[in-house]
Amino acid sequence: MADQDVQTPVGGEPPALSVLRWDELPEGPVLVLLDQTRLPAEEVELVCTDVPALVRAIRTLAVRGAPLLGIVGGYGVALAAARGYDVAEAAGLLEGARPTAVNLGYGVRRVATAYWAAAEKGAGVTEAATVALAEAQALHREDARASVRMAEYGTALLEELLPGRGYQLLTHCNTGALVSGGEGTAFAVALRVHRQGRLRRLWVDETRPLLQGARLTAYEAARSGMAYSLLTDSAAGSLFAAGEVDAVLIGADRIAADGSVANKVGSYPLAVLAKYHHVPFIVVAPTTTVDMETAEGTLIIVEQRSGQEVTEVTSPGGVSEGAGGGKVVAPLGAPVYNPAFDITPSELITAIVTEEGVISPVTGVGLAELCARSSQVTIS
Template identity: 45%
Template sequence: MQTLRTTSLWVRDNQLWILDQQALPQQQNWLPAHDVAQLVSHIHALRVRGAPLIGLSASLLLALLAGQGLSRQQLAESLEVLRASRPTAVNLMNNLDRMKLALAQSDFVAAMTQEAWRLVEEDKQLCEAIATAGSTLVKPGSKLLTHCNTGGLATAGVGTALGVIARAHQQGNVVNVWVDETRPLLQGGRLTAWELGELQVPYQLITDSMAASLMAAGEVDAVWVGADRIAANGDAANKIGTYSLAVLAHYHQIPFYVAAPQTTLDRHCPEGAAIPIEQRAASEVTGVSGSFGSVQWAPQNARVFNPAFDVTPAALISGWVLDSGVVTPEQVKAGIFQP
């Protein structure tokens, strides 16, 4: 396979490497993802994350393993292990379905390599289309709020919601971005803040609980988020805390936009209640750990509920910005998301 380099993925010498998103922004470490066990570990630990990027990393690894001589049966087993690594993100399932079709071809090595590369190029194009469509909705002088991380770290291209924000800033329409810290692992505070700084987009970091007061003060003109899965009725699963923002935006009459590629749309999922929600480790809530060590602030026996995602009902969404264009609530009510 030819050499590939995106913000978070690197293919060189027929090996896959990932940028460790746990170490950002203090360190930029490239870690090996040379086999399925390594990549699954990275996915579980959120060293590689973002619905599009997870799907692309899995596809690239399968193609590389095929080129290294794994049998059709071994690849099929590896594919299913990767499929189970992140239940909420439908991009992973969609990408692996396409890789499975490639695996069924007579020359599956060439087919899987071509398909993996095609998926990467498609993602870059999807991101560009989303940024172009979404930026038309950003008014001059906008103060925007975003949740989690939806930029180049989460995709092969410019990103989804963050790609829209970056494009609108390039057009001179963004004066400030409020960045939620975002659980789990403060991905907004660590990753989105870092990306916006690299892009020289003005931002201010806030805790998730500060959004309501900013909206009440008129300091938020629109909310932009991504999605890990969009159900057929328009309900959208995204990082925990997104639903709260949608409720607040609705109350304060602020537009709330979901930006995602069509690969995030799950036409087989009728509504948000059918989306599986990943539960994460209690240690992410009871304390914190890092290069500095570990700190436990909750009682040792504290019971913890720690879902990684929540679901925002379609009724609270002002528009879905896909690579095919902007979908309105009226279109969704008319069944635009129906198979």
């Protein structure tokens, strides 16, 4: 059996989110994931014993978010090595699971390279697999540290841009502990502001069509005791017009060499609104999300997802009425345009916050200089 569900009761004071972990079972190692498709109705763990199961989890968004995908990709290579599968084949399957998130390929290549380097030095299969697991664990720890640094830099930037005040922050999609080895990217900044007692309101976009904001960000905000309000994506403009947004915080799935940012579809319209209303638009992402080999945003491959995500509405744990598992809300055979991401050009971005520092204004030169200081990015 490649994967299975393990129910975890919900209620009372919640523990820290356990998004993924490596377990050693009598029958072999497994990678255990919190199934994000089941949130917020229930906390269910998905146990993956092989790479095909892990690829399914990635493609169905049971596990998602650029930084976390990099970690999962690394652990996936380690899982293949530990269970004696073809590491090269496993790496290819994992790297191709989702094309836009650059972290996935980074994590896969990094751990696979460590495995092959150990093998070339004469390590046996078991020893090389141990090296691969250690590299995946190192990547996991590094991302957690990066989350802390991004939160520090992000809050300092907000104080610089909006000194001596509380903030009403608007965010899109989900960028918290559910996408990270730590407390997240953009959400981690908002969480730090909350802990400082300076968060007046976190505005949470629903993030259609898969409702990552409604299902996941609101879930994390509620767990953290944050003051938050949920809104439909189309309501954001009225918030800006009413002067109710002090800054926009989003994450990124890929940042091109020119500073253009690929993020969950709906991010670009927020950037346009922020520019018009003179509101800071801030991207928070680790340097592993930077792709210096992609010269500009127009060259980023944008994943096109199933039209059923738009023609059907799915509730976690709900009754399946359509072929895609949800309630049908559109005419049969309706054509659908369903990009998973959109591209925001650098001129609409106030700043990019990374664990290595802040880039503002956002330029290709500034991005290259910052990445040159980081061991996480290879500049071609």
